[in-house]
Amino acid sequence: MKRYFFIVLILFVLLVSACVPAPQSPAETPSLTAPIPPTNSPVPSATATPLPSATLVNTVRPETSPTTVDSIITCVAVAFLPDNSRILSYDRSNVQIFDLGSMRKVDLMKAPANLVSVALSPDGQTLAWAMEDNTIQLVRLSDHQLLHTFTGNIDRSMNQVTKLKFTPDGTRLVSASHDTWVRIWDMDGKQVDAFQPTGADDLPKQVMAVGVSPDGKRLASVPDDGPVKLWDLATHQKVAELGGTGAYDTSDVAFSPDGQFVAADLATGQFLWRVADGRALLGDSAPINSMAFAFSPDGRFLAYADLNNVILSSPDGSQVIRSLEGHQSPLWNLVFSPDGSKLASRDGVEVRIWQVPDGKLLYTGKSNCP
Secondary structure, three states, X not given: OHHHHHHHHHHHXXXXXXXXXXXXXXOOOOOOEOOOOOOOOOOOOEXXXXXXXXXXXXXXXXXXXXOOOOOOOEOEEEEEOOOOOEEEEEOOOEEEEEEOOOOEEEEEEEOXXXXXXXXXXXXXXXXXXXXXXXXXEEEEOOOOOEEEEOEOOOOOXXXXXXXXXXXXXXXXXXXXXXXXXXXXXXXXXXXXXXEOOEOOOOOEOOEEEEEEOOOOOEEEEEEOOOOEEEEEOOOOOEEEEEEOOOOOOOOEEEEOOOOOEEEEEEOOEEEEEEOOOOOEEEOOOOOOOOOOEEEOOXXXXXXXXXXXXXXXXXXXXXEEEEEEOOOOOOEEEEEEOOOOOEEEEEEOOEEEEEEOOOOEEEEEEEOEOO
């Protein structure tokens, strides 16, 4: 029943918070604005009821609502670039880069076909994108040069790619697909490995999300039906079955930077497990209504959505440090900057960028989803 509840919730959110396209060129008026300065007194903090197994320290609520204008960051915020001030994001047909310093789009790349997944290499120099025809390509970000079109055993007529993830060292790209296969590619666009993770009945299932451990030795898989599992990438043997069940195309799974924890947002909510013993730390006994999460690159924080709010917690989920409030609808994306100082959050209506140390709202703008 939990799974169906979340499916209904997702459909409701899609209807209520559908984005309105507002195309503009990189040279147009800046599309992100800083919040209106607060009045004489500081924003009051408030203490809320703790979430399960956590201690809440304070809640941050913007004192005034910042003015928003059309078309800042497109549908999906993918990553901050290494300079911590530019954000790469995409919609169905374009990838754009928005600069927080100049408040402008500084780059725009049109994809050859509709996009279904995008990933940025760890060094911020190479873009991987997968399109509706299941073509995967590598593009150099600096000059938009096409580096490689991937070749492999892909039936391009039916097997939609669901996720792309670079390995932490940037030497491999991992793709997940509806055809039940996980494929490993080198940076020349050649398939070097492939295997089929299993679902609840130990049969191959559609793969909705994948995550790679910091040492590159393990892979976490999310099937469309069944628990999150850990696999040895060298032998393809199952290492652990963590739990949870059910997923959608926007589900994700990731290891913490130190490899001690695995988090996933599933059709049944947000989960967090300890890798050493597979123990569920969040989501098992008390469901969390979440469709987005992110570990900070410095390993200090886990951010996850609880419907409209951003919860900033310790990486093991035991202490909730701060609740960031103000979004108008359930959150879809959370992205930390490389230095961990900023956090971008997106719902179906707007994008907000927060200052992590104190929870201050730095910028806000309307999302543009053609």
